[in-house]
Amino acid sequence: MxxxxxxxxxxxxxxxxxxxxxxxxxxxxxxxxxxxxxxxxxxxxxxxxxxxxxxxxxxxxxxxxxxxxxxxxxxxxLALAAEADHLRAVGVPDPYALLSVDRAAPLATPYHAAANRLREQARGADRHGSCGMGVGEAAAYALAHPGDAPTVGDCASRPRLLRQLRLLRDRLADELGPLPAPPVEDCAEVLAAFARTVTLTDGxxxxxxxxxxxxxxxxxxxxxxxxxxxxxxxxxxxxxxxxxxxxxxxxxxxxxxxxxxxxxxxxxxxxxxxxxxxxxxxxxxxxxxxxxxxxxxxxxxxxxxxxxxxxxxxxxxxxxxxxxxxxxxxxxxxxxxxxxxxxxxxxxxxxxxxxxxxxxxxxxxxxxxxxxxxxxxxxxxxxxxxxxxxxxxxxxxxxxxxxxxxxxxxxxxxxxxxxxxxxxxxxxxxxxxxxxxxxxxxxx
Missing domain, CATH: 3.40.440.10 (Adenylosuccinate Synthetase, subunit A, domain 1)
Structure with a gap:
């Protein structure tokens, strides 16, 4: 059961x-x-x-x-890679071999995390207690821009991923100011490596x-x-x-x-x-x-x-x-x-x-x-x-x-x-x- x-x-x-x-x-x-x-x-x-x-x-x-x-x-x-490193250190030899990911899963990026933290700082004494990881920001962006929100499956297509990341970064920067996050090309390279490493699936x-x-x-x-x-x-x-x-x-x-x-x-x-x-x-x-x-x-x-x-x-x-x-x-x-x-x-x-x-x-x-x-x-x-x-x-x-x-x-x-x-x-x-x-x- x-x-x-x-x-x-x-x-x-x-x-x-x-x-x-x-x-x-x-x-x-x-x-x-x-x-x-x-x-x-x-x-x-x-x-x-x-x-x-x-x-x-x-x-x-x-x-x-x-x-x-x-x-x-x-x-x-990016957070998944750090977690996999720690799992190796505690005795799991190949964590990614035990992992599969649905291509339709939403993607959280450094741009989401940076925007999340800027919003939380702006709330001052009225902060919500966010974890600062960008999960809520990813959900909000997907609701506002459903056709442009990156998913795990997009990591396997570099041209599409670059377009989505640039749109994401620019829209958030227009709203919040410069984002403390890595260049789009560097981010896309890491995400593409992730797509080559894990097993991507459908439903x-x-x-x-x-x-x-x-x-x-x-x-x-x-x-x-x-x-x-x-x-x-x-x-x-x-x-x-x-x-x-x-x-x-x-x-x-x-x-x-x-x-x-x-x-x-x-x-x-x-x-x-x-x-x-x-x-x-x-x-x-x-x-x-x-x-x-x-x-x-x-x-x-x-x-x-x-x-x-x-x-x-x-x-x-x-x-x-x-x-x-x-x-x-x-x-x-x-x-x-x-x-x-x-x-x-x-x-x-x-x-x-x-x-x-x-x-x-x-x-x-x-x-x-x-x-x-x-x-x-x-x-x-x-x-x-x-x-x-x-x-x-x-x-x-x-x-x-x-x-x-x-x-x-x-x-x-x-x-x-x-x-x-x-x-x-x-x-x-x-x-x-x-x-x-x-x-x-x-x-x-």
Missing amino acids: HTIVVDLGFGDAGKGAAVDRLCQDGTVQAVVRFNGGAQAAHNVVTADGRHHTFAQFGSGTLRGVRTHLSRFMTVDP SALHDLLRRGPAVFEGAQGVLLDEWHGFHPYTTWSTTTFANAETLLAEAGTPGGARRLGVVRTYTTRHGPGPLVTEDPELTPLLPEPHNGHGRWQGAFRTGHFDAVAHAYAVEVCGGVDALAVTHLDAPARARGLRICRAYGIDGTLVERLAPGPSGDLVRQAALTARLQRARPAVWDTPGRDPRRWSDAISAALGAPVLLESSSATRQVLRKPPPGPEAAPTRHPASEPARHPTRTTALR
Whole structure:
């Protein structure tokens, strides 16, 4: 059975470790990346101490599992080359031999990245927390100039690529001023070398790959950063739900044929600005982050108590999940005051549920963000230090069984798998919140 792995928070919940664990038994044929781009940072630490932060390669690579970058992935060949170099250094002899890329995948270039950073600098105190990698810029350019936006397939045609890169550079420079980026000819040479090195495919190649055996679809960022359902404007230019993966599966003739796995930590985190209702600076020294820190473009790495209201919203936005992966189960023993927030107080009203709105209504999402900026935790649960009590409490809060439990970077344990979509075709969103004697409402 195929599995789709999605983060039910703001990212950084442990998708890389979850994917690596799912690839451990040798049955997974491929990891398919279906959103985001080089800004992803999925950390995997092996039992023998090797560590790699996966951005574009799939997080099963250290186990020899091949990666396919679908047409929904924004591909940055320069960043990919740096990642391949590090994979070689940690024992993967030929990373590109494990990689195939859809020709229709959008291309992120140094011009996109330079424009991205100039825009973010211009926002000053109103910065969005961009990663500065140009992924959103590539998406915006493709929407504005669909016939001229470069794709991976264009890297194999030097004349077409040169024309597209010159148009891209000149349009962005006309809008933003000179771009700190390499000459077009140099950029085109690197991109052409990339096209000669990797296996470029069309959509049918993924269909063939999926027929060989189970695949893991690895998402990037988190549902609370989704371009349409996240807390605008502190979001990503990417669909972070299960939608893209399920589109690829439907095109391959296997609609609904995958288990939906949602990943959460025992505490809620985010990079940079935007709502984090349960933020508690006192947790930061108790829960140090070896692989997450202050980012030049994203901003600070922030820590809060488990936000059941926000994570349940993510489950609803996704249309439900089949199972959960709960990571950082060692945290409650290290931060003894760690709790679960079950309701907010906003302007004198108790809010237990955030009601999803129609996709694409960014005015509504911005209004929701403004209200969340005024929210404060109002109702708490305290499971204590026992990891199993935490796992069970999160399962109850989000209305799904726990498939995978993680207590450290190298310790992930699979529970007995819950029924798959064939056995349980109706998925349920997060369970109804527990009722309290004070007045409750859903925030719309």
